[in-house]
Amino acid sequence: MFCQQCEETARGLGCTAGGVCGKDNDTACYQDAVNFALSGLAYRKIHQPAGAKVPANTVKQDKDVVAILFATLTNVNFDKERFKTYLKTIISYRDAYPKISGEPKQCSWIPASEEDIVHLEGGIGLLAIEDENERSLFSLLLFGLKGMCAYYSHAEALGKTDPEIVSFIYKGLASRFEKHSIEERTALVLECGKMGVKMLALLDEANKHYGTTAITKVHCGVGTKPGILVTGHDLKDLEMLLEQTKGTGVDVYTHGEMLIAHAHPDFAKYDNLIGNYGTSWANQKDEFPKFGGPILFTTNCLVPPPEEYRKKIFTTGSVGFAGAVHIPEKADGSKDFSEIIAMAKKCKAPQDLKLTDITTGAGHDAVLAAAPKILQLINEKKIKRFVVMAGCDGRHKERVYYTEFAKALPKDVIILTAGCAKFRYNRLDLGDIEGIPRVLDAGQCNDSYSLVVIALELAKVLKTDVNALPLSFNIAWYEQKAILVFLTLLALGIKDIMIGPNLPACVSPDVLNTLVKQFGVQPNTTVEADMKTLHIV
Numbered sequence: 001m002f003c004q005q006c007e008e009t010a011r012g013l014g015c016t017a018g019g020v021c022g023k024d025n026d027t028a029c030y031q032d033a034v035n036f037a038l039s040g041l042a043y044r045k046i047h048q049p050a051g052a053k054v055p056a057n058t059v060k061q062d063k064d065v066v067a068i069l070f071a072t073l074t075n076v077n078f079d080k081e082r083f084k085t086y087l088k089t090i091i092s093y094r095d096a097y098p099k100i101s102g103e104p105k106q107c108s109w110i111p112a113s114e115e116d117i118v119h120l121e122g123g124i125g126l127l128a129i130e131d132e133n134e135r136s137l138f139s140l141l142l143f144g145l146k147g148m149c150a151y152y153s154h155a156e157a158l159g160k161t162d163p164e165i166v167s168f169i170y171k172g173l174a175s176r177f178e179k180h181s182i183e184e185r186t187a188l189v190l191e192c193g194k195m196g197v198k199m200l201a202l203l204d205e206a207n208k209h210y211g212t213t214a215i216t217k218v219h220c221g222v223g224t225k226p227g228i229l230v231t232g233h234d235l236k237d238l239e240m241l242l243e244q245t246k247g248t249g250v251d252v253y254t255h256g257e258m259l260i261a262h263a264h265p266d267f268a269k270y271d272n273l274i275g276n277y278g279t280s281w282a283n284q285k286d287e288f289p290k291f292g293g294p295i296l297f298t299t300n301c302l303v304p305p306p307e308e309y310r311k312k313i314f315t316t317g318s319v320g321f322a323g324a325v326h327i328p329e330k331a332d333g334s335k336d337f338s339e340i341i342a343m344a345k346k347c348k349a350p351q352d353l354k355l356t357d358i359t360t361g362a363g364h365d366a367v368l369a370a371a372p373k374i375l376q377l378i379n380e381k382k383i384k385r386f387v388v389m390a391g392c393d394g395r396h397k398e399r400v401y402y403t404e405f406a407k408a409l410p411k412d413v414i415i416l417t418a419g420c421a422k423f424r425y426n427r428l429d430l431g432d433i434e435g436i437p438r439v440l441d442a443g444q445c446n447d448s449y450s451l452v453v454i455a456l457e458l459a460k461v462l463k464t465d466v467n468a469l470p471l472s473f474n475i476a477w478y479e480q481k482a483i484l485v486f487l488t489l490l491a492l493g494i495k496d497i498m499i500g501p502n503l504p505a506c507v508s509p510d511v512l513n514t515l516v517k518q519f520g521v522q523p524n525t526t527v528e529a530d531m532k533t534l535h536i537v
């Protein structure tokens with residue numbers, strides 16, 4: 001196997017003998033095989049000559065392509081058997097299109113045996129792309145597409161779709177087997193960012209299904225009844241579970257990125273939605289055994305569970321783990337959560353982690369409602385600067401940098417955040433500036449879009465360019481959704497983004513050079529030095 005798609009990749013280079021995330025060789029190779037076959041399907045679909053006899057309706061195919069590519073994102077699916085099925089599905093979709101005369105031979109790839117997949121690494125994995133820069137650019141594109149598929153599946157679940165985004169996913173996948181210059185491949189990566197803007201706007205719109213978020217203090221204690229812990233990002237799953245647990249005596253708690261649900265008015269009406277339990281995904285091995293009840297994974301980030309609570313893991317959507325109960329979607333889009341509810345009834349109430357309450361819900365509507373006050377505070381020099389510290393949390397000790405950075409900020413600086421990175425500093429009690437909290441949390445990682453909307457609106461009112469605002473970006477990344485968010489920020493014209501704790505391993509020296517020269521992208525260093533670089537002190 002060779003995988004370098006996340007920030008925790010082995011030695012900062014790539015995982016080759018099992019993933020740091022717990023993904024084994026065979027699953028990693030099957031994921032490569034699925035990605036390879038997806039590119040063949042996309043190529044066949046895109047390059048058919050006029051008049052070719054192609055599948056008439058691709059609604060199911062498109063939905064599966066999105067869900068399957070999402071399944072290959074870090075910490076989503078560790079179940080090799082699921083990837084075996086996915087591979088067959090993709091190959092059957094691909095072979096429903098006529099062969100194209102002169103198509104690359106990869107388009108008709110059929111594995112001879114399982115051995116062919118789990119040992120053929122170089123042939124179907126990204127290392128098969130020999131040119132370093134070509135590989136770097138296609139990797140960035142593929143990772144951005146994985147993030148796009150994650151977000152698309154959430155929007156789709158709430159009834160929001162966009163054929164232009166789906167077309168781009170096929171276009172990007174097909175490019176693997178097409179001949180392109182480095183300039184063209186660079187343009188495709190940037191186009192992925194442009195499509196990311198559309199994607200994040202679509203999801204922003206979709207999430208309004210539950211009402212506009214308001215700045216909300218979320219209870220982080222526990223009740224006396226048994227509970228189900230819901231983690232991941234899929235609000236529709238949470239809604240369905242809340243409906244099915246009504247009156248059952250089972251409480252529901254959010255975890256990690258699900259925190260934002262409490263700020264949506266439609267979720268506030270459930271009196272068995274008790275609060276948020278624990279911190280970010282990175283601490284689940286410590287926190288989940290204390291929860292007592294079962295845990296529902298709706299998306300990433302799943303850390304392979306120890307025996308202690310393995311039997312309490314339930315998965316749904318693209319998530320998978322061998323041995324865990326998977327709750328499938330029915331033809332009408334509903335899901336039957338009775339098995340997890342039955343297990344919860346037999347469990348003890350959660351153990352109190354004694355964590356303080358936290359505030360979330362500072363999306364663009366909530367923050368822009370306070371725009372006059374914010375502008376007044378800027379004019380009075382009581383707010384000197386904003387720093388976007390959105391992104392991910394992770395397991396490595398070096399991420400203490402983000403806690404230290406938040407602590408070291410002058411008191412007239414406001415943090416704008418989204419994603420799970422916030423758990424590194426959202427309990428620091430950084431106070432407020434005349435009623436405006438110093439940590440404004442827009443919500444999930446996709447809500448980084450909200451932060452840019454806020455910045456663009458402030459720039460408009462102040463009649464300036466977004467890059468001339470007193471605004472710095474110090475982003476933490478971990479997995480491929482963060483890659484899409486990063487490309488989206490570039491597409492929105494944001495310059496001088498600082499990124500850490502490490503740069504993506506797939507970025508070649510030449511590609512890095514482009515990112516630095518064209519966009520001023522910079523790696524983080526030390527708190528002290530970065531405060532200066534970002535014009536904070």
Ligand code: FSO
Nearest residue numbers: 391392419420445481482
């Ligand atoms: Fe990922 Fe990052 Fe949103 Fe976290 S981009 S790691 S679980 O912020 O959440 O999905």
Ligand code: SF4
Nearest residue numbers: 003005006015019021
């Ligand atoms: Fe390694 Fe990350 Fe890939 Fe897992 S997802 S195998 S940790 S690079």
